[in-house]
Amino acid sequence: MITEKCVRDSFAEQAGYCKILGSSFMSDLLTGLGKQLDKSTETGRRVLQWSGDPAHKADALALRLAGALHALARSGQDQALAKFYHNPELSSDAEFIPAVLSAIAANDDELYQWLEFAPQTNEVARASIIYSGLSVIAKRFGLPLSLYEMGCSGGLNLQCAQFGYQFKGVEFGDNASILQLSPDWSGELPPDANVEILSRQGCDLNPLSVMDADDAAKLVAYLWPDQPLRIARVEAAIAIAKNDPPKLEKADAAAWVEDRFQADGAKGNVRVLYDTIAWNYFPDPVKDRIDQHMHEVGSAANADNPIAWLTFEFDEEDKGPFLKLRTWPGGGQAEILASADPHVNKIHWLQEN
Ligand SMILES: C[S@@+](CC[C@H](N)C(=O)[O-])C[C@H]1O[C@@H](n2cnc3c(N)ncnc32)[C@H](O)[C@@H]1O
Incomplete structure (x- = not known):
């Protein structure tokens, strides 16, 4: 009791x-x-x-x-x-x-x-590691990307191509953006690629809309008052999102992925599913359904209609988090691209270009 x-x-x-x-x-x-x-x-x-x-x-x-x-x-x-x-x-x-x-x-x-609400944040610093992974996907397939984020909270990281990055002093992303991120970087740099985003959508059991004043206040309220940098980043990401908000849906991740990812997807783009520090909140049956579905639709993918799944998550032994990538065609074996701390202050790039 x-x-x-x-x-x-x-x-x-x-x-x-x-x-x-x-x-x-x-x-x-x-x-x-x-x-x-x-x-x-x-x-x-x-x-x-x-x-x-x-x-x-x-x-x-x-x-x-x-x-x-x-x-x-x-x-x-x-x-x-x-x-x-x-x-x-x-x-x-x-x-x-x-x-x-x-x-x-x-x-x-x-x-x-x-007191009724579970604390819910959206860590904008994770955009750095997602953008690095998107560079690998864009380089590999030479196609624009359609983004699908599961467990996206406020969807702030669906704007990752609208933020600027400095990795070891080298510029990536939009360097005119009001939001600039420069994590400590070790290892090689991600590939220099044209990351073109065709569409952005996300799901969450409780999506927070930047267009709703109470939701936007929540995205800041769960940050800590003596961590002004994190607050400033979220405020900047909210301002960017308000100009062109991503489509967010209130949905369980498994049902949403099964609905959005079909074997006969449109040609000429890479459909990219991604998740950051959300996977371990999903119940096991939800994880199993997503895993099985992605491998099924992946087996029907081809060079005109590829699929990628990018994850920044702790592994089964609670090690990490690691940035991992699975792509189809190609079998969908997980490649480890990088490791970082959960708030992505430091990124260690592991993939050799
Ligand atoms: C720790 S937060 C991470 C949010 C965001 N991905 C980030 O990195 O800032 C985990 C999110 O997963 C969502 N979530 C948990 N279980 C879910 C499910 N079964 N389907 C969809 N979203 C879920 C929660 O509502 C929460 O917004």
Whole structure:
């Protein structure tokens, strides 16, 4: 049975992870809430009487409340709270947690509703590694690409060809873009190829639309206030997406892939399925259906109508994540192109050109 102590312990545990991941602000916030949140508000009651598993690997309850507070602070509705979010270095100040508790009391009705949502981010830095993989596909087939992303969240990385990249000082992508990414790069560079995107679409169990103000606020709220670079990247990607939003569908990945990938696809383009840090959230039967379907339609592919499947995921032994590519015609054997950290600060290119 989940007790109040379990919930408070889960906040302390999440605070520890946040500290390791470089966020003193989140560590101070969640440590303070874990000790001082009480049942005088609906938010406090729902948190402390949580019936599910509050742990990071399950409901991630602490991050749900943290996202709600970040959104409130960004809305400017509560100036006393916003002061700390604008100056995250003040999080060790004795007034911080009292300001948070006052904000919860004053905005209770708005905040407790956020507890229903699982935290959902869309890591824009992963565009670097996807774009590198697309360069390999474009070089191999010499055709434009039609992109299909499963588990795409807000679909921000479907815009990856509209971002600019510097890999070891060499420019790739759109170098006039307002969003520029330059991960540390080791190994050879990806091929210099004309990456032309014909179409972009994605699916998610809960797609977040950049055209919806609440969804766009969520994409930022689950980032951490003392990580301004990640926030700036997501804001830039949202601004780009608003000009030409990709088509996102609320769908389970297996049903969507089975519907979108047919053996008789249009000629003159490569249909590219891809996923980044989403595969391990899919149940095993969903994974099996996608795997089987891609191999079936792949066996009917030819040079005019090729298929590629690009993945940036942890492997079965939890190693990685690795960038892997399967292409058809050609049998669909997985080639390992690169490894990187999950937030793609560093890329190690493994493929020899
Ligand atoms: C960790 S997020 C990664 C989002 C995005 N790919 C990225 O790298 O920023 C995983 C995403 O997979 C989605 N998801 C989980 N199970 C799914 C399923 N069966 N079908 C489609 N999407 C799913 C979640 O809603 C979530 O948006």
